[in-house]
Amino acid sequence: MIAVDWGTSSFRAYRVDAAGIVHEKREAPLGILQVHGGQFAQALESQVADWIGAGEGPVVMSGMIGSRQGWHEMPYVPCPADADDIAAHMGRVQWDKGREAWLVPGLVTRDAAGVHDVMRGEETQLVGALEQLGPGRHTVCLPGTHSKWVRVEDGRIEGFTTHMTGELFAVLRDHSILGRTMENAGDDPASFDAGVMRSGEPGGLLHHLFGVRAECLAGRLSAEQAHEYLSGLLIGHEVRAAAPGSGTVCLLCSEALAPRYERALASRGLVAHVLDPDSVVRGLHRLSQCIGARA
Amino acid sequence: MIAVDWGTSSFRAYRVDAAGIVHEKREAPLGILQVHGGQFAQALESQVADWIGAGEGPVVMSGMIGSRQGWHEMPYVPCPADADDIAAHMGRVQWDKGREAWLVPGLVTRDAAGVHDVMRGEETQLVGALEQLGPGRHTVCLPGTHSKWVRVEDGRIEGFTTHMTGELFAVLRDHSILGRTMENAGDDPASFDAGVMRSGEPGGLLHHLFGVRAECLAGRLSAEQAHEYLSGLLIGHEVRAAAPGSGTVCLLCSEALAPRYERALASRGLVAHVLDPDSVVRGLHRLSQCIGARA
Numbered sequence: 001m002i003a004v005d006w007g008t009s010s011f012r013a014y015r016v017d018a019a020g021i022v023h024e025k026r027e028a029p030l031g032i033l034q035v036h037g038g039q040f041a042q043a044l045e046s047q048v049a050d051w052i053g054a055g056e057g058p059v060v061m062s063g064m065i066g067s068r069q070g071w072h073e074m075p076y077v078p079c080p081a082d083a084d085d086i087a088a089h090m091g092r093v094q095w096d097k098g099r100e101a102w103l104v105p106g107l108v109t110r111d112a113a114g115v116h117d118v119m120r121g122e123e124t125q126l127v128g129a130l131e132q133l134g135p136g137r138h139t140v141c142l143p144g145t146h147s148k149w150v151r152v153e154d155g156r157i158e159g160f161t162t163h164m165t166g167e168l169f170a171v172l173r174d175h176s177i178l179g180r181t182m183e184n185a186g187d188d189p190a191s192f193d194a195g196v197m198r199s200g201e202p203g204g205l206l207h208h209l210f211g212v213r214a215e216c217l218a219g220r221l222s223a224e225q226a227h228e229y230l231s232g233l234l235i236g237h238e239v240r241a242a243a244p245g246s247g248t249v250c251l252l253c254s255e256a257l258a259p260r261y262e263r264a265l266a267s268r269g270l271v272a273h274v275l276d277p278d279s280v281v282r283g284l285h286r287l288s289q290c291i292g293a294r295a
Numbered sequence: 296m297i298a299v300d301w302g303t304s305s306f307r308a309y310r311v312d313a314a315g316i317v318h319e320k321r322e323a324p325l326g327i328l329q330v331h332g333g334q335f336a337q338a339l340e341s342q343v344a345d346w347i348g349a350g351e352g353p354v355v356m357s358g359m360i361g362s363r364q365g366w367h368e369m370p371y372v373p374c375p376a377d378a379d380d381i382a383a384h385m386g387r388v389q390w391d392k393g394r395e396a397w398l399v400p401g402l403v404t405r406d407a408a409g410v411h412d413v414m415r416g417e418e419t420q421l422v423g424a425l426e427q428l429g430p431g432r433h434t435v436c437l438p439g440t441h442s443k444w445v446r447v448e449d450g451r452i453e454g455f456t457t458h459m460t461g462e463l464f465a466v467l468r469d470h471s472i473l474g475r476t477m478e479n480a481g482d483d484p485a486s487f488d489a490g491v492m493r494s495g496e497p498g499g500l501l502h503h504l505f506g507v508r509a510e511c512l513a514g515r516l517s518a519e520q521a522h523e524y525l526s527g528l529l530i531g532h533e534v535r536a537a538a539p540g541s542g543t544v545c546l547l548c549s550e551a552l553a554p555r556y557e558r559a560l561a562s563r564g565l566v567a568h569v570l571d572p573d574s575v576v577r578g579l580h581r582l583s584q585c586i587g588a589r590a
Binding site: 108111112113115116117118146147161162163164165167168171172174175176177198201202203204205206207209210211213214215217218220234237238240241242 | 508
């Protein structure tokens with residue numbers, strides 16, 4: 001099969017055998033924002049025409065390629081949903097010479113107040129991680145631009161909440177007054193921890209954010225420290241709002257982000273269990289196995 | 296006297312008589328970010344040279360003109376501080392022909408955890424509002440880019456907290472994914488109130504922010520509604536974190552912002568008392584009266 005992880009700013013394709021082993025990988029700056037005029041079929045062929053020509057299939061794609069701005073909009077599947085529910089809502093796009101590819105739908109959930117939350121792409125990562133998780137109840141956190149906190153029970157995605165942590169960090173760094181006195185100098189666990197600790201003090205996030213500025217003016221945070229302090233502050237607020245009161249949180253993220261979340265979780269007495277981050281290919285492979293019955 | 300309200304992006308000068316009556320007002324796009332090469336004396340003279348030449352004085356200036364990026368950095372005066380304390384820390388800048396102007400210092404406070412907070416410019420607005428406030432304890436809110444919540448007792452500024460509400464709204468509108476599905480169509484109290492109500496539900500601000508996006512995708516918020524909903528969400532979070540549990544909050548802000556804060560305060564059972572927003576000139580006039588003894 002051909003597994004395609006197609007997001008806003010990146011395109012990754014994998015040639016995967018029946019056992020789920022990846023034989024080849026291709027990556028290109030062909031995120032959906034870089035593909036103009038809806039030329040998605042051409043973009044896909046430019047990367048994997050030889051694999052398709054050699055008879056490889058099916059092609060299964062997930063991520064923003066299934067959004068309104070992508071190739072074809074796939075409606076969100078309501079939670080609770082397991083891998084079979086997601087697979088049952090996959091849809092096909094077709095182009096020249098009868099070629100076709102499958103799109104994985106996103107998920108939607110509603111909280112007690114009826115407010116919606118959505119994911120698109122993460123559902124495939126979760127499907128790929130279900131085997132590692134095993135039966136029982138789990139809290140899975142997928143940190144990032146829009147961090148997801150997911151309740152999984154016996155292989156079923158029960159519901160989730162999204163936190164705009166990564167995006168807020170980026171817009172504050174690049175466009176707010178905080179960015180003017182901030183410099184990324186890499187790891188600084190002490191400043192990160194100070195930000196996490198601050199997140200638990202009174203005043204709320206909007207006040208804590210201005211405190212980054214005030215502490216810089218008071219000479220108590222350097223530009224380098226402010227960067228990590230702000231990161232700790234935001235992740236601290238996220239973890240306080242999203243994490244359960246006790247137990248283990250499974251982390252599904254890059255190796256760069258995992259240590260930050262581990263520290264923030266530890267500050268709340270929570271244990272982090274870091275999952276294999278390459279779960280999206282496993283998820284696409286798992287979902288491809290459901291296609292035979294439908295095609 | 297000549298009262299100058301000199302901020303990051305605006306310059307306003309007033310010719311004021313001994314009784315505090317404004318006789319003339321001038322405004323120019325000469326905020327400190329628009330004045331290059333430190334040419335502040337020239338900028339000031341370009342606006343009020345005729346007033347100075349006619350013997351008007353003293354010149355008293357407040358706002359970011361007294362910051363590190365301004366004409367001359369004035370250290371922050373620690374709270375608690377009253378008008379006399381602030382006046383006692385005013386400083387002078389001098390230029391050609393022995394001309395001079397006074398700068399009002401900002402204020403600094405520290406919370407129970409030792410974290411700093413600062414204001415620069417608002418202290419002058421507060422001095423100008425003290426007479427209206429009268430004796431006793433008051434909570435004064437100055438909404439804006441960096442909203443200030445100030446505890447005043449018997450004419451003394453006891454302490455304050457800053458909330459980055461206005462700036463966060465602007466960066467999210469202009470630079471985040473939320474701005475893509477948001478349009479300012481003016482007043483929409485129902486959407487604003489829905490945002491305020493959301494601020495009191497579980498999940499925290501980082502989650503509520505993503506909810507704006509999800510509710511738009513779900514077709515439950517239009518682009519116009521999302522604008523006011525986000526405003527209500529942020530102001531709601533600010534008021535929940537900053538306002539006292541009961542009583543009256545004095546509002547010192549533009550007529551555009553007051554109704555929003557009145558609505559958010561009312562949702563918490565708090566009464567808003569809207570102060571005369573033109574207090575900065577009164578504050579500069581009041582502080583100028585302390586100069587005679589020092590000059």
